[in-house]
Amino acid sequence: MRILDNIRVYLRFLEVSVKSQMQYRASFVMLSLGHLAGTGIEFIGIWVLFERFGSLKDWALPEVAFMYGIVNIAFAITDAATRGFDAFGVMVKSGDFDRLLTRPRSTALQLAGQELTLRGVGRLLQGLIVLVWAATALDLDWTVLKVLLVVFAVLGGAALFSGLLVLQATLAFWTTESLEIMNTVTYGGVETTQYPVTIYRPWFRDIFIFVVPLATVSYFPSLAILGRDDPLGTSLLFQYLSPAFGFVFLAATLRVWQFGVGHYRSTGS
Amino acid sequence: MRGHRALVSARFRALLQYRSAALAGLGTQLFWGLIRVMIFEAFFVSSVMSQPMELGDVITYIWLGHAFLVVLPWNVDRELQTMVRSGGVTYELLRPMNLYNAWFSRAIALRTAPAMLRAVPLLTIAALFLDLQAPESPEAGLAFVISMIGAVILSAAITNLLNVALVWVTSGERLTYLAPPFVVLFSGNIVPIPFFPDWAQTAIRLMPFSGIVDSPFRLYVGHIPPSELGFVLAHQLIWSAIFIVVGKRMLAQGLRRMEVQGG
Numbered sequence: 001m002r003i004l005d006n007i008r009v010y011l012r013f014l015e016v017s018v019k020s021q022m023q024y025r026a027s028f029v030m031l032s033l034g035h036l037a038g039t040g041i042e043f044i045g046i047w048v049l050f051e052r053f054g055s056l057k058d059w060a061l062p063e064v065a066f067m068y069g070i071v072n073i074a075f076a077i078t079d080a081a082t083r084g085f086d087a088f089g090v091m092v093k094s095g096d097f098d099r100l101l102t103r104p105r106s107t108a109l110q111l112a113g114q115e116l117t118l119r120g121v122g123r124l125l126q127g128l129i130v131l132v133w134a135a136t137a138l139d140l141d142w143t144v145l146k147v148l149l150v151v152f153a154v155l156g157g158a159a160l161f162s163g164l165l166v167l168q169a170t171l172a173f174w175t176t177e178s179l180e181i182m183n184t185v186t187y188g189g190v191e192t193t194q195y196p197v198t199i200y201r202p203w204f205r206d207i208f209i210f211v212v213p214l215a216t217v218s219y220f221p222s223l224a225i226l227g228r229d230d231p232l233g234t235s236l237l238f239q240y241l242s243p244a245f246g247f248v249f250l251a252a253t254l255r256v257w258q259f260g261v262g263h264y265r266s267t268g269s
Numbered sequence: 270m271r272g273h274r275a276l277v278s279a280r281f282r283a284l285l286q287y288r289s290a291a292l293a294g295l296g297t298q299l300f301w302g303l304i305r306v307m308i309f310e311a312f313f314v315s316s317v318m319s320q321p322m323e324l325g326d327v328i329t330y331i332w333l334g335h336a337f338l339v340v341l342p343w344n345v346d347r348e349l350q351t352m353v354r355s356g357g358v359t360y361e362l363l364r365p366m367n368l369y370n371a372w373f374s375r376a377i378a379l380r381t382a383p384a385m386l387r388a389v390p391l392l393t394i395a396a397l398f399l400d401l402q403a404p405e406s407p408e409a410g411l412a413f414v415i416s417m418i419g420a421v422i423l424s425a426a427i428t429n430l431l432n433v434a435l436v437w438v439t440s441g442e443r444l445t446y447l448a449p450p451f452v453v454l455f456s457g458n459i460v461p462i463p464f465f466p467d468w469a470q471t472a473i474r475l476m477p478f479s480g481i482v483d484s485p486f487r488l489y490v491g492h493i494p495p496s497e498l499g500f501v502l503a504h505q506l507i508w509s510a511i512f513i514v515v516g517k518r519m520l521a522q523g524l525r526r527m528e529v530q531g532g
Contacts, residue, residue, distance in 0.1 A: 041453060183297055
């Protein structure tokens with residue numbers, strides 16, 4: 001029951017946040033359009049390169065677009081739902097985090113519910129458009145299992161990106177400052193894993209398989225859906241199950257978060 | 270003129286204080302640049318067709334792009350934005366300087382100081398370890414430096430147009446959300462302009478943005494011969510003049526209808 005109750009509180013948080021943002025409707029529309037354009041130029045860049053080169057190793061544009069769609073939708077969900085963690089450094093600095101500690105709910109839940117940033121809808125929309133285009137251009141034989149895998153991959157990806165934001169916020173307990181360097185694994189991770197990881201140099205590829213396992217939510221499930229053989233030699237079963245690593249990663253980072261909360265010292269004032 | 274020089278140098282020194290931000294930015298830029306380099310390497314091995322630029326030149330172009338990323342007019346002057354919102358902009362009106370020129374001076378500082386902080390360490394590391402090449406020839410190097418001055422002027426003119434637009438608080442801020450993606454794409458920052466489809470080349474080159482990134486970088490790698498520096502400069506300066514004239518007009522109009530709120 002505790003879990004259901006938490007979900008209810010979380011949804012209530014989000015509802016309030018949406019209502020407040022909808023007070024500035026025109027601003028919201030423009031911000032979302034800006035985001036749509038801002039993330040859309042990335043895809044135009046990819047398209048331009050495929051026009052010139054024809055293919056990327058043996059990958060065609062729709063195949064890369066498919067991964068691009070999954071990663072961007074996943075990141076858009078995270079970006080919208082876990083903004084509180086992103087701005088956490090400011091909270092530690094100002095001492096506002098103390099207030100959260102006095103409330104009878106977990107800190108992680110309260111932070112996640114801080115704000116549902118709707119402007120991320122631009123990236124979400126863009127990712128969806130690209131994914132749908134890719135899915136139709138590819139002419140795949142869709143099965144229920146494959147559709148479920150797409151959903152699983154997106155959710156696993158959102159969990160993984162959330163884990164990265166939790167980790168970034170946890171670091172702020174010690175540095176009292178949000179670290180821009182973490183952007184390399186969040187935004188950089190989006191950039192990296194929208195292409196098949198096998199195009200990179202091995203050491204770099206391995207970072208995104210073993211350390212920040214973003215390949216498990218984009219590359220491996222995409223192989224199964226696209227029906228491609230893996231030069232890395234993974235089995236079909238592994239490819240279907242790999243998005244689970246996103247959830248494992250999130251669970252692990254939440255443990256680290258708990259540890260951080262235990263070590264929290266208020267900056268005072 | 271002396272006043273403006275003092276303003277540029279004061280802002281320049283103030284912006285040089287943000288060293289830790291620049292250091293963090295350096296790590297991000299290196300990582301990002303490396304991703305881009307590897308993506309291009311992968312594309313180049315995929316195709317036997319002859320390409321509009323060589324891989325080595327592209328890699329150099331990418332590192333220059335990351336070193337001079339903040340020269341791009343991708344943001345407005347935060348202090349001015351706060352000033353317009355708080356009403357503090359009235360103090361600016363009291364100063365015995367032409368307002369447009371004063372803001373232009375600030376824009377020059379904004380486009381150079383953070384760029385210097387990032388460019389020097391990044392280019393050093395890229396030259397030592399990451400395949401950044403030296404300029405094609407001494408002439409190419411000189412042409413690059415001169416065209417970068419043109420690029421800064423053009424970028425400051427665009428930045429200042431965005432600054433001026435802030436006087437119309439809400440609609441101005443909307444412009445600052447929508448403009449950057451176009452600037453970034455058509456400057457060549459995402460993909461060097463020569464890779465764009467042939468049918469789009471002329472149009473993209475006529476647009477102002479290629480003068481900020483693409484032209485100076487191609488002069489550096491020798492993809493545009495130094496003898497064509499004159500064309501590059503003409504393109505940069507004509508567009509700068511247009512942005513300055515439009516900016517001045519807009520500012521004059523904005524001041525005529527300005528209501529100062531608060532006290």
